Amino acid sequence: MDFDDTPQEAAFRKKARAWLEKNAQPKRPDEVGADELGEREDPGAIAAAKAWQAKKFDEGWAVLTWPKEYGGQGLSRVEAVVWNQEEAKFKTPINIYGIGHGMLGPTLMAHGTKEQKDRYLREMARGQVVWCQLFSEPAAGSDLAGLRTSAVRDGSDWVLNGQKIWSTGAHYSDWGMIVTRSDPEAPKHAGLTYFIVDMRAKGIEIRPIKQINGGSGFNEVFFNDVRVPDSNRLGGVGDGWRVALTTLMNERVAIGGGAGAGRFRDLFQLARQARRNGRPAIEDSAVRQQLADFYVRAQGLKYTGLRTLTALSQGQTPGPEGSIGKAVGAPLGQQMAAFALELQGAVGALHDDAVVPQEGMWQDAYLGSPGLRIAGGTDEILKNIIAERVLRLPPEVRVDKDRPFRDIPSGSVKK
């Protein structure tokens, strides 16, 4: 029962820290990193991100858990976490490789042909090309297998038509991984095919989506007779769901509730500044009870993350219980932001950084936090996952499972 590194982890941490100290500037303790679901990254930021990734790759610090033959270091997940912990202490460019390196690369490794792996992986690792994910559609988010973008075979190519949505970073990506419906006669999970797609192909149109917080980090991507060579198919025809599951299962387990803990201190500070009944709000007993409640939950998340890290350190594979982190953490973030705005009173209805407390962080958080409760698995889907996969409660009754996709009701005009 301790927080110590194993000797191997400690040695690795020392090496990592030494390299980072030589190659990057340390952050001040109160500096936070860039938001992810936020701004539309400017070209300068993208260029800086690519330069940093190339440097890491060239000196052996990129995609640490990937096999060496694909540009990685063949290290363990816990060593990757140690690296992330150390890198987080330094001022580095935004990370535009989470999806590519975390999810798409591993999918390619699991399902790609030798030619595909040789063609794409090292280049993906070095980061001069960026990858995006093309999964969700207007009619298929939580119900991903209900997607409709079609792929029709034509000679040695496939022709794609349809629309994807919520594609983070599509506007600066070179390649994408897409799931399409290749057989509408088959039941929905059986008629899907997965492809690698060139984002510069003719017929692809990318439009930014503006978020409620003003940013537009993600996009709609329209496919108008886009030709994809069969050599870019990943996995068999009709096997797309299985390949997609590999992508989804590689979502990084959120280790630790670091952001939550940092924000608590800010909230505490705000409670000292704000006034209630003529006294600092921190003296109000209702405020104190609420602060304690947030602290206990945030700490609970932090220590749950450390238990997961322990499992990794002991060579175990963390399971779906990792969903607790997001299922609890995302709503907690929104609740803390809402409470912070309550403390600000009428000023909580301003968003003028020159006037509001703490540079508007809580206004930003209240606008950004709904996205975290929806993206990457909604609160409700995560609870289903916990209930079904961790607690092994019976699955939902499904009215669409074994029927031809074409016959599934979808709420639109009757066919």
Add this chain to the structure above:
Amino acid sequence: MNFDFSEDQKFVQKTARDYLAQHAPLSACRAVLESDQPFDRNLWKGVAEMGWLGTAVPETYGGSGLGYLELVLIAEEVGRALAPIPFASSVYLATEGLLRYGSEAQKNKYLPRLCSGELVGTLAVAEGPGDLDPGTPAVQFDGGALRGAKLPVPDGDVAGLALVLASEGGRPTLVLAELGAKGVTQGPVRSFDPSRSMARLDFDGAPAERLGAAGQGGELLSALLDRAAAIMAFEQIGGAERAFEITREFTMNRWAFGRPVASFQALKHRMADLYAAIELARSNAYYGAWALSHDASELATAAPAARVAASDAFQLAGEEMVQMHGGVGFTWEYDCHLFYRRARWTGAVLGTASEWREKLVARLERQFTA
């Protein structure tokens, strides 16, 4: 990162679980609940023989010489079994208080008997509704004698020894009183959880001796309650988990509208919420166990966090258990109310979650200035 118990410690837990599965089925809890017996004497004897009462007590004082990491895992199993014994009062309060703050003479006199189980101990602090710690107690300690009443005292009717918070010259002082002495009246009071007894203690010139220094009672009490809370959190989590498991089993086998009620999303989501609450409480409790076993100053915030999380989780488990059982959850015959009651008892005897939230924030105020 090694934020987990060792294999040896987990083996101690397994042994405890197996023992209690055999000697303390839920019917044992019910037997005490439904009778006039204040606790299960056979079980107490058995638990003492297993060496559990002295888990964290050095062998020189009659203990098993293990440690707090083993003790909390045993506490978890005691909680899982809803064991109807004065384990918390005697071990987390009296034994712990003596071990930390007693003189050599006091330790040598009482610890061996507490570890053997022949003596049951407790802590007497509260004096009526409201905060557990009355601040400046109404009970007076003067000239070596106690005067006044304490209510409620957990296991106060069966204990032979009590740590009592009294006022000495207007300042809180912790004292030791033998409850068999002249001038002590032990009156049972009806407990919300009759499987765990409560009492009123009336002192009328009863002899007592100081534990620690005069006027030091407030600090000693606060530190002792932190330690007891960190251990109790495991007992509460054990109870919550057992309630959860029984509820899961019930809803998997209860059918309505053509399918198990466990398959309805409303219940699935609530079970996921309950699972998350218990897991988060467990994580906070682990940190409390770390702080306890390393004598770390972090216990000042770890203990309140562990207690609040565990109390809330156990209360939620008890309430959800009744609700998800439907009509039968409301019957005496089903075991739901055993958990419902125990959650209240454990959630109150060391001070309520609200009190501990307040304690937590007061300590964070000091921490965040430093």
